[in-house]
Amino acid sequence: MRTAIWLIGWTLVAFSLMASGAGCGGRGDAYDERLQVSAPIVVGHYLAFLDRTRERVTLVRPFTREVTHVDVGRGPSFLMPTPDGARLIVICKGWVATERDEEDELPSMVLIDPAAPQSAVSYDLGSPFDEVAVSPDSRFAVAFFSSTTTPGAEEVFRNPNAVALLDLDEPGGVPMEKTVRSFGDVPLGVMFSPPEMAPLQSDGTLGTPRTLAVVFADGYVTFLDMEHPERSEVTVHLTLPDHPQTVIPQEIVFAPEAGTVFLRCLGANDIYAFTLTARSPGSATENDFVISINTLAAGSVPGDVGVFTEGGERKILVANQGSENVTIIDALTSEFVNIHIGDPVDRVLLYPEQSPTVAVIFSQGSARNRIHFLDLQDVETRVGQNHDVLATNEAVQNIELIPGRDQALVLHDDNHSVMSVLDLTGRTLSPITAQGQLGGYVFTADGAHLAGFTLSKAQMGLIDLSNLAVRTLQLSHTPTHIFALQRLANNPDDTESRTLVVDHGDPAGRLSVIPNPSDLSRTSTYVLSGFLYDGLLGDPL
Amino acid sequence: MRFAMTTIAILLAPGLASAAPVPRDAWRDPYRRPATPTLRAPARRTVPKAVPRLATPTLRAPAPRTVPKAVPRLATPRTTPPTPRPVMPLPATPPTVDPHSGSQSLYRQQTIPSPRLWHLRLTAQSHNLLVRHASFNPLKVDDLLSQGGLEGGIELHLLPRLMVGAEVGWVGGGFTGVVFGTDSTTVKAHSLRAGVRVGYRLWDSVTPYVRGGFAATWLAARVYTDTQTLGGPAFAPGAYGLAGVEFTIRRSWMRRVFGSKIFTMGLVFEAGWVHLGRFHFDGGKNTDGIVDDYRSGLGRLTLTGATVNAGLVLAF
Secondary structure: OHHHHHHHHHHHHHHHHHHHHHHHOOOOHHHHOOOOEOOOEEEOOEEEEEEOOOOEEEEEEOOOOEEEEEEOOOOEEEEEEOOOOOOEEEEEOOEOOOOOOOOOEOOEEEEEOOOOHHHOEEEEOOOOOOEEEEOOOOOEEEEEOOOOOOOOOOOOOOOOOEEEEEEOOOOOOOOEEEEOOOOOOOEEEEEEOOOOEOOEOOOOOEOOOEOEEEEEEOOEEEEEEOOOOOOOOEEEEOOOOOOOOOOEEEEEEEEHHHOEEEEEEEOOOEEEEEEEEEOOOOOOOOOOEEEEEEEEEOOOOEEEEEEEEEOOEEEEEEEEOOOOEEEEEEOOOOOEEEEEOOOOOOEEEEEOOOOOOEEEEEOOOOOOOEEEEEEOOOHHHHHHHHEEEEEOOOOEEEEEEOOOOOEEEEEEOOOOOOEEEEEOOOOEEEEEOOOOOEEEEEEOOOOOEEEEEEOOOOEEEEEEOOOOEEEEEEOOOOOOEEEEOOOOOOOOOOOHHHOEEEEOOOOOOEEEEEOOHHHOOOOOOEEEEOHHHOOHHHOOO | OHHHHHHHHHHHHHHHHHOOOOOOOHHHOOOOOOOOOOOOOOOOOOOOOOOOOOOOOOOOOOOOOOOOOOOOOOOOOOOOOOOOOOOOOOOOOOOOOOOOOOHHHHHHHHHOOOOOOEEEEEEEEEEEEEEOOHHHOOOOOOOEEEEEEEEEEEEEEOOOOEEEEEEEEEEEEEEEEEEOOOEEEEEEEEEEEEEEEEEEOOOOOEEEEEEEEEEEEEEEEEEEOOOOEEEEEEEEEEEEEEEEEEEEOOHHHHHHHHOOOOOEEEEEEEEEEEEEEEEEEOOEEEOOOOOEEEEOOOEEEEEEEEEEEEEEEEEO
């Protein structure tokens, strides 16, 4: 009897332990939260998705169908590729522990090479920044707070003028954190100069080249020397102290060979010209240049700025909305010439990009049925004779140069005549009609094809830009984005970069892959689906 | 819980009552009332408090008891011959008591029936597997995989108390869950099991045992998003090892209630370790759509952990 009671007792104890064990177990909170995955971005040959719920980046290589998950720090909030497409930058806001068994985690910036994700580099940051800007050569980065965000739940105080400067080519580098000089406002954005930017020396030659970061803020800009982050920044007021005018920096162009920077601002009719002049620093933390300011009168309400070289001299082309003209300014002498256009133009495209000879000018703010061409050869002497106009049937919404070709894509604000292909040499326009409103478009990396889709249609259209032949590909689902992979700089014979990828916006992930647009067929097209749930059962959350 | 305890108590009461120890020398208790022949089962007797006696072995057998002679009634002469009353056979000569044997020796000889060579068993159980593995977390909020099972087996009595058996069975079940707030998950599993079992009868109604064997499990795990269904079926081999105890009703009690002692029934409780296997959900190519669809896999699901089972047993 005693043995029987003992057996029953232990059986009940086992059942109780089982029940309590099942209750005490359980899973991470992330499994009960709604999955938050960003829209994809292209990084070289990969598409990257930021999974905020599971705090990781999912890399998909469409051409080979590889799927890789890379864990990042706590609170990932921002994702962007480097301009060369070789690396991916993730900003993580860190974690402030709320439970005793949790651990605090500093904000960080994670640098991921998609080709070698296991060798991701993490930089600890002092502040939970929102954004990061990267120099065109992908070497330097500046992390900063976005002007549109407010302190999050994990922040008590925030210094909105704090920035962190990083050299991405130094794997073990430590970010240099500093607070840019402020006059009461917060940074609006950060722009980088080309690495050839150098101050003018007293003998007229250029000094040591370096990359400058220019921080925009309402009423002032701040110059940071990225080669020497320990040196003090240079802050320039855009208005006089007793002048209540609101001036917001909009666009900056650099003229490295003249040591000059041109700035277009909202609220100012003049173009600001900043000339860097070398000086001897008094200490290691002082700058070796000073900035002199010149304002270039350029008509009324400048809308866009372009820089070109004509006759060996740097010229500034300014499109003026208010005075409906363009202004050609000599960067050295500040002499200018106005050319009447007759439209409130606010966009300037210079073609070809390397050594421009033609400016394509149009109005984006108030769409017009005209495209203006301005030959830049002897433009200051020939003035209006270099001006040409192409009338269009539909209003021009935007114009985009097609990489590697003498063509540009003209977008119209119309549900039927959605776009036209502009021949820049013949200055002719080939309209492309569509069955509905254009949802998105992209050029292949080699510039051979234009792919796009219309809203609510599970189809993709493809235009061969060499002969404007049009093809249609039926897709399995409705597209939401279309992407072209990037051509890697170190691989000129890169056939993988021709791949087109259509994102269908599926929460579990669904991509249609067109590996070779020249051979457009359903047999060569395939779908990758469910990759955001890839390995779900193996994820320890 | 109260209902379960009551059920257990009701099912176990006869077996446990029969297992109550009987005084060693009750068969020669001098206060014991002589057995009276009767047509009915005698009423339950209360044994008077045992008088301590010297444990001196009886040197000779007690005098045989005789049935008192029938005395003819004089009042009403019997016209028909009397119906002979059934004669209760006298107990056989009591076993010889070894003065050096323990107190349990005689008791066991009285309660264990002579064993049959074999028994058939049927078991219906609930299986509760505690899966403490990360791969299980996306599918269910807690760690418990509950299943039902039916098993059959045969037992051979190698020794009076030692039983060795073989068993086969089916265990199956499933559940639904939610992951990421909106996506539902389902798991359905079916296992075929085969193994061996070794038991040791403590009493007629209490049998601890151990058992173990192999399992072949077919499992389907799926995640349903708004637009896709991920996962699918998978197979994995596994194994199990369990220890438990079986409480059955005495066969003599079954004979009194059901008129047959060909079967008995009871409860079984067991615990142990079960490894259902590692299930691979590798994705694949779907050619049903307008273009080929390469679906990603969910990864690997490992179902292993401690288990506690309970159920009913029917033994023939």
